[in-house]
Amino acid sequence: MAALKFELQFTDLNSKARAGKVTTDHGEILTPIFMPVGTVGSVKAVSQKQLSEDVKAQIILGNTYHLYLRPGIEVLEKAGGLHKFMSWDKPILTDSGGYQVFSLSGTRKLTEEGAVFQSHIDGSKHLFSPEIVMDIQRSIGGDIIMAFDECPPGGSEYDYAKTSMELTHRWLDRCFRRFNETMDKYGHSQNLFPIVQGGIHHDLRKFSCDYISSKDATGNAIGGLSVGEPTEKMYEICALCCEHLPAEKPRYLMGVGTPWNILECIALGIDMFDCVMPTRNGRNAMLFTSNGVINIDNKKWEKDFSAIDTGIDCEVSNNYSKAYLRHLIKAKEILGLQIASIHNLAFYIHIVTTAREKIISGDFLSWKNEMASRWQQRL
């Protein structure tokens, strides 16, 4: 049982991109990495076996808010933690529910103590405080757990972003205190990642980076991006954060993004990503492929019996045809959602693993530029 370790293996000479290795008690993660989102203990439409064998996922996410409401902490503890509950023996990262407090803002009430919100399932009222969220994440048992933060909307004014950031910092202190007072529950080490906030304001972000860094956590996250601000702003803030966060710790950019967002942010020094886009958009008939974005719903694929994507190493993408997948999606067959989700996730993983190879071989930037021209429209 050992705390998470990060080994910085290669640094690109022409950009800030890095290749590294994260070691957890559930195995290694080679970075840069994309982490499929499995909110309620399930990457929607994709089985654990498919995640391992087809998608080649190295780590997945769970969500504190959702798992706390259902199935509930009692079940998860009795199961021996989320890994055992869902039969996934690779690393898991749990998000704290901070984002849900933001996105479900219709029914929340923020105080110094925490956030009172209503369950979207039965309307019941609950309090999330930093201490409660740490306790819940201890019970879920993720290898990496996230601080409880407030995620303000993208265009937030300076004053609101500042107030919100300061609250997040005070909550962070409480998160670490509780985290350090409590023990791992299932025989493997858990690691608390703090989250940088500060909106799109440079001085706030810099301040937040310094504050977060002072916690000397095993890894650091950047939150509050891709929440409505212009994409160029996101890159700008991401670059600034990368400069001010320690180089010897993994950097996790939360919730980002499109394949192109990911390549750009890898170039800025990000190591870890998660996003709902490959699975959600896949279920909505949007496929990310080596040749660009396609809407598999379109009639033009009706008789296209070529493979979904031969440009990536995924049996599902290589074997099933566009015409077949279109048919399944049109017919609302569950298998269609599975294939689309698996393909999109495999594509995302392909992007980050290829990025890693190119960083190591020294042609990351030229490969990235080639991708840009290949995709034409930047995905």
Next chain:
RNA sequence: UCCUCCUUAGCUCAGUUGGUUAGAGCAUCUGACUGUUAAUCAGAGGGUCAUCCGUUCAAGUCGGAUAGGGGGAG
């Protein structure tokens, strides 16, 4: 051969006692989706109301003929 019913968007159908620019679902196409309350949501295009002739200020709605189709009787 006769009787009867039907014909409105690509498909299946609504269209009040004749009265503004004839609607819906599906299909087609487009857009959205970034730490999942989303197999979701938003929008667009598409009709000589089978054809022709009448009645009427006004016809998808009423009358007649023709064509195609369903059912029945011989």
